[in-house]
Amino acid sequence: MHLKPIFTIIALLALNLTAYAETEDIVIQDKTKSVTLSVPGKKLSLVIDYGAGCMVRQLLVNGVETLSKSGAYTGIKTGDSIFNSTSSRQVKLSRKSDGITLSNITYGGGAMMVNETWDFAIAGDQIHWNITRNYSNSARVQEVAFPKWNFAGLDVWKGGILDNGGMVWCKYLKGNNDTYGVHTGGVTFWNDKSGNGLRIAPPKGKENFSTKFSNENNAFTCTQQLSPVALKQQHNLSRFVAGKADVFAPFMVEAGTVSATFSLQYVDYFKEYSRGTLPGIDAGAVRELMNTTGRYGVVDNNIIGANGWLTNWKCLHEPFFSQIGMALNDMNYTANMAATLDQERDLAMKPDGRVLSRWHNAPGDEIPGTYNPETGYYEAMWGYTIDSQPGYVINTSEQFDLSGDLQWLRSHKSACEKALDWLISRDANQNGIFEMMNNNIAEKKASDWLDIVWASYENSFVNAQMFEALNLWANCEDVLGDRDKAAYYRAVAAKLKTAFNKPVEEGGFWSAKKKQYVYWRDNDGSIHGDNLVTPVNFAAIAFGICDDKERIAQLLDQIEQHTASEDLFHWPLCFDSFTQAEVSPGNWPFPKYENGDIFPTWGYLGIRAYTQYDKSIALKYINKLLLQYKKDGLSSQRYSRTTQLGLGDDILAGICTSITALYRDIYGIRPKWNRMGIEPNLSQHLNGTQFSYRLRDTLYQIKLNVDDYSLATDRFMIKSKQSFGANNNGNLTNIYPQNREDLILQIEANSNSQLKCNLGKSSPEGLAWTVASEGTYNFRLKGLLTKTQYQLIIDNRKTLVTPDSNGNIAFSHTCKGLSSFEIAKVL
CATH class of the missing domain: 2.70.98.60 (alpha-galactosidase from lactobacil brevis)
Known part of the structure; x- marks a missing residue:
């Protein structure tokens, strides 16, 4: 055949x-x-x-x-x-x-x-x-x-x-x-x-x-x-x-x-564009809010703001643009944010370190003589809004955590120092609080984001932001190896914190009588803004300049009582009225505009403050904001205090910041320049939360339950009951207990298989962990005390070890099943 x-x-x-x-x-x-x-x-x-x-x-x-x-x-x-x-x-x-x-x-x-x-x-x-x-x-x-x-x-x-x-x-x-x-x-x-x-x-x-x-x-x-x-x-x-x-x-x-x-x-x-599985949260509304209002502030390449492209405006005196990028999780936004800060460093900063406060497409909003028609940067006609100084530094510091680009950070070192030093130099009386460029309400000029409120001289809102900027930048100085500058800025922050928290009678901002931080002090010593201004008081707590538990409770209970009694979907700028002499006539009668209307732009400060105090309140206002988005798209400048309907010609991208705080402060997404970090603060009804997150070139799978957190890539799966961070380089996995750098666990595998590690409790005295994947691993602990004995326990076998001169110990072990490890200081 x-x-x-x-x-x-x-x-x-x-x-x-x-x-x-x-x-x-x-x-x-x-x-x-x-x-x-x-x-x-x-x-x-x-x-x-x-x-x-x-x-x-x-x-x-x-x-x-x-x-x-x-x-x-x-x-x-x-x-x-x-x-x-x-x-x-x-x-x-x-x-x-x-x-x-x-x-x-x-x-x-x-x-x-x-x-x-x-x-x-x-x-x-x-x-x-x-x-x-x-x-x-x-x-x-x-x-x-x-x-x-x-x-x-x-x-x-x-x-x-x-x-x-x-x-x-x-x-x-x-x-x-x-x-x-x-x-x-x-x-x-x-x-x-x-x-x-x-x-x-x-x-x-x-x-x-x-x-x-x-x-x-x-x-x-x-x-x-x-x-x-x-x-x-x-x-x-x-x-x-x-x-x-x-x-x-x-x-x-x-x-x-x-x-x-x-x-x-x-x-x-x-x-x-899925946001994953978000029990207790409307994931669809989160997706749409972030992809519309959250992105709208991008005017163009090199111009990321919050007022956005319809009105061709960007306020440099807003510190949350990089944080929006953290929640968007879009590498294109992150790259554009780096380019935006580059342009502001080069075109919006004066030689003495003053950061111009705004960008606009055309003149008309500026202090005469300050508008540059070639660049669009200028000083606002309402006054020198000084929060552009900490705003630039905060955005730069948080952008670095997203990009991890050391060379880029180094290119901003001098500019960030100049921006901080410019404001530090304004402490003329050396009391630790930094003065604005306007002296009193008689000048009828603004000094911060609330640009038609005549906050003057010593402004607590700007100083709270400065505290955050000083501490964030000190961390960056550490990364860049300038320990002296890091120590200097931390010392300045510590002095500011002490002065800030003094009673108003002693030159600080705390009013024991009103149980709140006041907004500002004029140069004649008169106190203004004791009408429970929410961004002022939220910033004090959120940025950690106020860590007094009694004060925090007094403030947050008071704000919640007021907000709930009016059944507001979000917090207004203030609960009681400024005096007529303290604000522009356009703010009258109360409540109107910056004198009492709802501006969700500063929501992230409220969410961050309540998360550490009462998570249920933070979640309540996150869900109320998402419900409002489904009603009207949250594409307004502000909301009427009386009708809760959207007002204003502007759309403020900052309205999304309560959702960025959901990611940062509830889900605990804390990227760092050298690792992915998670520091969750979950409630029981959020159990089962899981989503993907891409940081730089790595896609992470995140699963969250109360006291049960998981972070996984194709190279590792790490679980813990505490906050932690991790990164991977080839077969080497670096684990950062509590997402800090003072103690690091390194695990090097001899194969390309996925490492499965469960991180136990960590403390200054030691660390415990288990490995469930088979293979031979090299372990190294970095950050231990030198000249100190530790007990190393491997599968219940105990050995005394002493770290080397760098505080490191190293050992190898072949894991054939579930292996347990513990290192503990000998007391």
């Missing part, structure tokens, strides 16, 4: 079947001159017309059409003339194994002609669209569509997450030609009802992409541009302009060829 012909036939059939499988997602219709490209599973499909013009006619995302009849196309705008690929008539199609090529796409007029080639390729779950464009001549253009996407309406997507950490919120492109433009090319659009998402990613490493998002007759458009240099704004420094499509200024293109490849991908939004 001759089997070869049979095998040949079978092989040919198999080849034909394979060829069919490779081409079933590419369908060419010669009669209609259209091509349909689909990824396997058809989560994403494109229909491209190339007969009567060349365009992407349909973009189906999980079977849902997203484009308007205008589709997507490429083009240019020169002056009043608009040319695009839909006018091209002699397009040529060629077939490839993984896609198609469309060439001879020509359009233009006058002195400028464009010839393009579109190359589409299916690569896994993505469709790559390469656009190669040849300009016939150099010319000044108003705009290039590279390409332009015309979506069917403003409700196709809720918004788009940008690859600088920000977002475009479709509902705020309310009027025709309302336009938002940013200097980045990547975006992930999402629909919060279906969970469908579309990611458009530009090529990595390609510079000078920009994107504008517009309302064009109630269609939502996204125009991506590739330019030779970074585009400038057309209207002052505005990233958002109402009723005008020309957000970017005209620019030159050069004769010749440019090219870029965009990757299109379906995204399961609910899965990719």
Whole structure:
């Protein structure tokens, strides 16, 4: 029997079947001159017309059409003339194994002609669209569509997450030609009802992409541009302009060829942006709040703020931008935050260390002569808001914990020292409290975030923030190896703490009569702001400048009694009225604006304060805030004290900070520059909380129960009843009991298998742990007392050991099952 012909036939059939499988997602219709490209599973499909013009006619995302009849196309705008690929008539199609090529796409007029080639390729779950464009001549253009996407309406997507950490919120492109433009090319659009998402990613490493998002007759458009240099704004420094499509200024293109490849991908939004399993918390509301309000403060590259892109504003005197990045857990936001602080160091800091307080797109809000039209930085017209000094330092310190970039931190060392020293030098009477630049209420000037309240001279709110900044920066000085500077700033902080807590009669801020910290003292010694100002009193507790348990109880019980009696969903700025002489007339009659309205921006201070005192109260206001988000999107500047309805033209991204505090202070997410740390403060009904968290290049799986915490990667799984931190480098795992660096347990494995370790109680006297994974391990404990005997117990076998001159002990052990270890100082 001759089997070869049979095998040949079978092989040919198999080849034909394979060829069919490779081409079933590419369908060419010669009669209609259209091509349909689909990824396997058809989560994403494109229909491209190339007969009567060349365009992407349909973009189906999980079977849902997203484009308007205008589709997507490429083009240019020169002056009043608009040319695009839909006018091209002699397009040529060629077939490839993984896609198609469309060439001879020509359009233009006058002195400028464009010839393009579109190359589409299916690569896994993505469709790559390469656009190669040849300009016939150099010319000044108003705009290039590279390409332009015309979506069917403003409700196709809720918004788009940008690859600088920000977002475009479709509902705020309310009027025709309302336009938002940013200097980045990547975006992930999402629909919060279906969970469908579309990611458009530009090529990595390609510079000078920009994107504008517009309302064009109630269609939502996204125009991506590739330019030779970074585009400038057309209207002052505005990233958002109402009723005008020309957000970017005209620019030159050069004769010749440019090219870029965009990757299109379906995204399961609910899965990719999942917040995990959060018992007792509305995880969906957390996701949406952080992806809208939390990201909205990103105005553009190098400008992360809280007022955001609609009003083109950023206040540098806000200390919580890096903390928002911790909760967002988006490496793009983190990178942009580093660049933002770089720009502020270089452009917003004066030679003497004064940090300018604001950025805006246009003059009009500044102290005369302080606005820089090239950079946008200036001093606010309401007064010198001094909290920009600690704000810069706090954000820099917390940003470093996220990035772990020592070189970056070193580049900010001098600037942070100058910022701190500038305010330290203002302690003219050497009492340990730092004075503002205004002296008394008669000047009618502000000195902090509450910019139409005339807080003057010795301001407790700014000084509480300064205490936090001094301690955080001292930690950074330690990391940088400058022990003298670290000790100096800690000593300054200690002196401030002592002075701050003195009774008002002795020059401090504590009012025993009112059982609260007062807001400020004028230079004549008069006391102001004893009307229970919440951010002042919360800051004192949250930043640890007040650690007196009796005072904490008096304050927090008092605030809760007031808040509950009015059934407020969040804390107001103050509970009683300032006097008329202490505030701008716009704050009258009480409660109005900064004299009594609800500003959730400072919620994280309240959550942090209550977490250590009564977690149930902290959780109550977290859940109330999430419920409010579901009602109105939390896209307001503030809320009326009387109606609890949103007010103000601004949207303040800081409204999300109660949720950042959920992550930091309840779930205990405490990244450090050299490790991932967790310091939870859970209640029983949060048991079973679990989610993923990416820090730098490592994805951590976190599981939390009361007194039962787990942190896992592919290299280790560590459990503990106490706070801890950990990192991994190859086969070496570093464990930091209580998430501190004074005692470190290092475990080096002899294989690539996952280390399973249960960390027991740690104390200055010793540490206990177990290892449940099999293998031979090298153990090293660092930070023990020298010249001191310890008892090492391994599986109940006891040995006396003495640390070396560096406080280290090392030993090896082969674990064949569950092995227990303990090191304890011999008393």
